[in-house]
Amino acid sequence: xxxxxxxxxxxxxxxxxxxxxxxxxxxxxxxxxxxxxxxxxxxxxxxxxxxxxxxxxxxxxxxxxxxxxxxxxxxxxxxxxxxxxxxxxxxxxxxxxxxxxxxxxxxxxxxxxxxxxxxxxxxx
Numbered sequence: 001x002x003x004x005x006x007x008x009x010x011x012x013x014x015x016x017x018x019x020x021x022x023x024x025x026x027x028x029x030x031x032x033x034x035x036x037x038x039x040x041x042x043x044x045x046x047x048x049x050x051x052x053x054x055x056x057x058x059x060x061x062x063x064x065x066x067x068x069x070x071x072x073x074x075x076x077x078x079x080x081x082x083x084x085x086x087x088x089x090x091x092x093x094x095x096x097x098x099x100x101x102x103x104x105x106x107x108x109x110x111x112x113x114x115x116x117x118x119x120x121x122x123x124x
Contacts, residue, residue, distance in 0.1 A: 001025045001113040008118035011085050012024045015122075019080040021095030021115055031101040033068075033078045034058075036108050037091035037120075044094065046106040048080060058105055062088075085122045092117040 007019035021033065034049025048059045048069050057069045068081045077097065096111030103110035 001027055001097050003097055003113055003115035004069055005093070005095050005115040005118045007080075008093060008120045010121045010123065013086055013122055013124050015085055016081070016083045016084060019082065019095075019118060019120075020077055021079075022075060022077045023097055023113075024076070027076055027097075029099050030097065032105055034096050034105065034111065035043075035078075035080050035087075035093055036096055036111075037093045038117075039091040042091075044108050046108065048094070049096075049105045050078060051101075051105065053101075053112050060106075060121060085120075087118060087122045087124045088098070090122050091120060093120050 002024045004022045011017050025064040026089040032049050032051050035047040036044050037047050046060050050057050050069050066084045070079045094117045095115035097113040098111045
């Protein structure tokens with residue numbers, strides 16, 4: 001599985017950005033895709049994820065109500081719409097993909113494939 005990310009960049013607090021992640025290769029049995037982020041000196045943390053089978057979505061408390069996941073089935077793409085951005089959202093954002101479904105969907109260790117990361121910087 002290959003993951004190609006796009007979007008991100010620089011934004012002011014309160015603005016919006018949109019991240020996309022397109023999966024290619026052997027994706028027929030996808031269980032979930034999600035977004036994680038990592039700020040300098042911090043561990044990678046869960047942002048949002050979608051169960052690819054039932055399309056249930058999950059969000060970190062820090063982004064709930066501001067970020068929205070959607071899916072483009074024709075393009076096998078996961079989209080993260082980020083509204084009302086805050087400086088603390090600044091990080092490198094990574095798209096993750098997993099086939100197995102026994103581990104918690106919020107756990108980064110359960111994702112096998114990762115995108116290259118895209119920088120999001122929010123100024124105050």
